[in-house]
Amino acid sequence: MDRNSNSYTFIYAAIMVILVAAILASVAMSLRPMQQKNYEIEKKQNILASVNIQSSAEEAEKIFEENIKNMYVVNNEGEEVEGDAFTIDLKKESAKPVEEQRYPVFEFQAESGLKFIFPMRGAGLWGPIWGFVSLNSDMNTIYGANFDHQGETPGLGAEISTSWFQERFEGKEIYNEQGELISIIVTKPGQEAPPVHSVDGISGGTITSKGLQDMLLDDFSNYKEFLNKKKS
């Protein structure tokens, strides 16, 4: 057969593509459950990290079971609604109309009292950023925070996932004295903000820092009614 004819080339390409597609699809499907498991373990590690518990991938599930005893879903009015808190995808929720949105809450019993963990999701410079922030039972003081990102610049925006940045949030307050929700301001040098409501931003990571600040305000606002209820 003539290897340089058009028909040979077309048939060759077609068969090759179909074969490759079949192989890749079957491998991806057979590995899917294990990959899913890894994503879940990572999420559990992140939730635990937001209440300052570091865990290895092997232990994460066990520690999570032992510590996060209570989780539930609330709506924009702060009422508890049906749903599995762990599997809710904030990205999908944010696309729904406000009344239908659902937000997960995780509870953690620390020695110093009950902590509430809130998942967050926002936009960085290159892609989504997300994280978990935990509040003391006064629903005002931040107990711990954990952030992660998809593709922020290493050494700049990507620093939001490092512990030295996350530790800055501990002890900060999200309500001002007038009782207004002002969340946490991520400042640039020279920017005036009350220290108890702000953390230093990252040099060279201004847009990521700004994205983080917006994410905190937006997502705390979603929980506003819930926070008010728990406070009183």
Next chain:
Amino acid sequence: MSEPLFSKKNLKLLSDPMDNSNPITVQVLGICSALAVTAQLKPSVVMALSVVAVMAFANVIVSLLRNTIPNRIRIIVQLVVIASLVILVDQVLKAFVYDVSKQLSVFVGLIITNCIIMGRLEAFALGNRPWRSFLDGVGNAAGYGVILIIVGFVRELFGSGSIYGYQIIPDSWYISNGGFYANNGMMILPPMALITVGIIIWVQRSRNRKLIED
């Protein structure tokens, strides 16, 4: 007459890329990923193994197909072979060593664009038998991997004070604990990888006069 599997000529396919025709230090191919993933030893090792796997299989597959591939689309066929192998590696990493796959992030995908692989397929596998192609693939990928591992070793030791994640420099040495030592932050950044590769090239050329150009 058939040739023994490990004849002198065949072994040369394995050993040559280690020194005289090393892809990174002599041909200066695949530098991009060598700079990006070598801040620590573990990702360097995984990257090296991934490239060995992709390269060996790609060479064998293309070598097996070499008499059927239509000449006009041979580059596309090579790319499809490489790309599918890379996706397979990526999926396997995600399933079995998730933390490393997160560290390597886009660089696993970028194995596709690693010039060494396309270069060997085009220059070697298209014209040689599968076994010789296999050796050539393993040899070249190993030559690449060795440099990655050396650079990763140096950068992690001086940049983080650890090897393969285990702390080597005693805690009491650090300034924060009253000692005299601090990690070199520059080592973590890509420029030091380039400088480290440069030093390796320097050492190699001073030992091997054949490589010195006039």
